[in-house]
Amino acid sequence: MTRKILILGAGKIGGAIVDLLHGSGAYDISLADSNATFLKQAAGDRAKTHEIDVSDLSALTKVAQGQDAVISALPFFLNPGVAQVCADVGAHYFDLTEDVETTRAVKAIAKTSKVAFAPQCGLAPGFISIVANQLTKGFDALREVHMRVGALPEFPANALKYNLTWSTDGLINEYCNPCEAIHEGKLTEVMPMEGLEHFSLDGIDYECFNTSGGLGTLCETLDGKLESLNYKTVRYPGHCDIMKMLLEDLRLKERRGLLKDILETSVPITHQDVVLIFVVVTGMRDGRLTQESYAKKIYAQAIGGKLMSAIQITTAAGITAMVDLFFDGKLPQQGFIRQEQCDLGDFLQNRFGRYYA
Numbered sequence: 001m002t003r004k005i006l007i008l009g010a011g012k013i014g015g016a017i018v019d020l021l022h023g024s025g026a027y028d029i030s031l032a033d034s035n036a037t038f039l040k041q042a043a044g045d046r047a048k049t050h051e052i053d054v055s056d057l058s059a060l061t062k063v064a065q066g067q068d069a070v071i072s073a074l075p076f077f078l079n080p081g082v083a084q085v086c087a088d089v090g091a092h093y094f095d096l097t098e099d100v101e102t103t104r105a106v107k108a109i110a111k112t113s114k115v116a117f118a119p120q121c122g123l124a125p126g127f128i129s130i131v132a133n134q135l136t137k138g139f140d141a142l143r144e145v146h147m148r149v150g151a152l153p154e155f156p157a158n159a160l161k162y163n164l165t166w167s168t169d170g171l172i173n174e175y176c177n178p179c180e181a182i183h184e185g186k187l188t189e190v191m192p193m194e195g196l197e198h199f200s201l202d203g204i205d206y207e208c209f210n211t212s213g214g215l216g217t218l219c220e221t222l223d224g225k226l227e228s229l230n231y232k233t234v235r236y237p238g239h240c241d242i243m244k245m246l247l248e249d250l251r252l253k254e255r256r257g258l259l260k261d262i263l264e265t266s267v268p269i270t271h272q273d274v275v276l277i278f279v280v281v282t283g284m285r286d287g288r289l290t291q292e293s294y295a296k297k298i299y300a301q302a303i304g305g306k307l308m309s310a311i312q313i314t315t316a317a318g319i320t321a322m323v324d325l326f327f328d329g330k331l332p333q334q335g336f337i338r339q340e341q342c343d344l345g346d347f348l349q350n351r352f353g354r355y356y357a
Contacts (some may be wrong), residue, residue, distance in 0.1 A: 003327055004028045006064055006091070007047070008054050008082060009073035010035060012269075013096065013166065015042035016308055016316035017071060020352055022046035023304050024324075032063055054078060060085050067091045069326075071319060075169045079119070080105040087113040092326065094319055096122040098170050098213030100180065110336040116326060118337035121319040123275065123311070124149040124231070125216030126339055127356060130347055131294050132218060132279050133340035138292060139283035142226035147215070148199075148208050148278040150234025151311040153270050154299070160243070161236035163270035165311040168260050174233065175243060176253050177212035180219045182229035187219055193244050195232060201278065201295065208232035209240050217338045226283070234276050271300050275310040298356065313355050321353035 003026065007017050010033035021027040029047040033039045036051050043049045052059040055078055064070055064085050069092040072082045076099035083106045086093040092115045097103060103119045110117035120126055128147050136142055153163040164171075178189040195210045214231035222229055246252050252259040277296040282289070300309045308316075322342065325331050330346050347353040 002026060002028050003068045004030070004066065005323070006030045006032060006067040006070045007073060008032050008060075008070065008078075010038040010042035011073065011167075012309070012312055013315050014073035016312040017073060017320060018042055018044075018047050019304055019306060019308070020316050020320045021323075024320075024351060026324075030063070030067070032060070055081065057081050057085055061089060064089045064091055069094060069323060071323065072096070073319075075167060076102045076173060077169075080109070083109045083117060083119075086115060086117070090115055092116045093118065094121050094323055094326075095119045096126070096315060096319060098122075098125060099173055100177070100213055103217070107336045114334060116332065116334055116337055118322055118326065118331070118339075120213075120216045120339055121322045122315040123151070123277075123318055124214040126318040126322075127314065127347070128214065128231075128277060128279065129216045129218050129339040130342050130344050131277070132281065133221070134344035135279060135281040135292050135294060136222070136225075136283075139281065139285050139290070142222070142281070142283040143289070144228040144280070144282040145218075145222065145226060145230075146228070146280045147231045148234050148276070149214060149231075150206065150208070150276040151314075152234070152236065152274055152276065154272045154274050156236055158267065159238075160267065161239055162267065163273065164263065164267050165269065165273050165309055166315065168263055171263075172256050172259055174211040174213055175247060176256070179210045179212045179231070180215050181210075181231075182219055182223065182226060185224075185227050187223055190230070193240060193247065195230070196240055197232065198237065201276065202297070205237055206234050206276070207237045207240055208234045216340070218340060221338060221340050234278070271307050271309040273310045274299050275314045296356070303355075317352045317355040321347055321350045324350050324352055 031043045031047040032050040034053045072095040076097040211233040275298040279294040282291045348357045
């Protein structure tokens with residue numbers, strides 16, 4: 001059965017989602033965006049196109065009617081409106097947001113709706129929660145869950161040692177907003193860009209620090225079950241200090257539009273990137289304090305004859321796998337869906353999830 005899917009946003013990730021879904025042959029794809037050039041590039045002959053302003057909810061409602069599901073690859077602040085349209089027209093909802101308040105808004109809409117709402121379906125939040133939750137199942141009692149994720153240039157060539165690989169709005173949001181965590185057994189909020197740590201993996205040095213949103217709903221899921229739960233973003237050493245100077249000393253945290261303009265005009269995008277995933281779970285097993293880890297690096301590769309960056313692959317594969325698993329009946333069919341409700345084995349065996357395997 002061919003499912004009708006509407007994708008919102010024809011940027012780097014929206015285009016990758018179109019390519020993956022089209023390659024499966026199982027979906028009738030439509031793509032909507034206000035940018036005609038991006039729309040043409042991302043859709044090609046693989047998707048029907050709708051040139052609309054997606055913030056115009058009446059225009060969006062017309063396009064969303066009759067769709068089985070809607071995938072939002074839009075900036076986070078547009079998603080509550082999209083979720084409401086999905087509730088109104090009876091289309092299942094999937095997004096990639098890292099924004100905590102947006103997820104709470106989607107959750108509120110899901111409470112009274114007969115369709116399913118699955119926010120945070122990317123890499124982090126997203127796949128990282130599926131991995132962490134799976135690792136916790138092997139313990140009799142939990143102590144700590146620490147999650148580390150980075151989307152990095154393979155060949156850093158500027159002082160930030162960073163290239164833009166996904167949404168600039170999302171990046172700034174992660175660096176500026178409070179971060180959820182569990183500390184000494186209590187739900188709390190910690191400050192972004194703090195908690196700096198250093199570690200090495202495969203002979204390469206990294207740093208990591210608090211950023212917002214990467215935990216998804218895991219704090220809620222694991223509340224009362226462990227002492228420590230946190231999420232940190234991985235970068236090359238020195239990145240945190242420069243960003244703190246920009247955000248705090250120059251007060252660009254208060255001028256996010258200007259910061260976005262600076263980053264997008266001075267920091268190039270790259271397709272030569274690597275995604276690093278590192279999860280460590282500690283707890284009691286058979287009477288002994290035990291630690292289990294998951295470490296993975298994913299690189300850019302050609303898919304369907306087109307080079308995709310590692311962050312495009314991991315983000316697009318994350319959300320398309322969740323859509324697939326939902327229609328296969330392997331996820332709840334109504335209401336709010338948490339990422340950790342997905343089984344890691346089911347995810348990795350999926351035709352899209354296998355890009356993580």
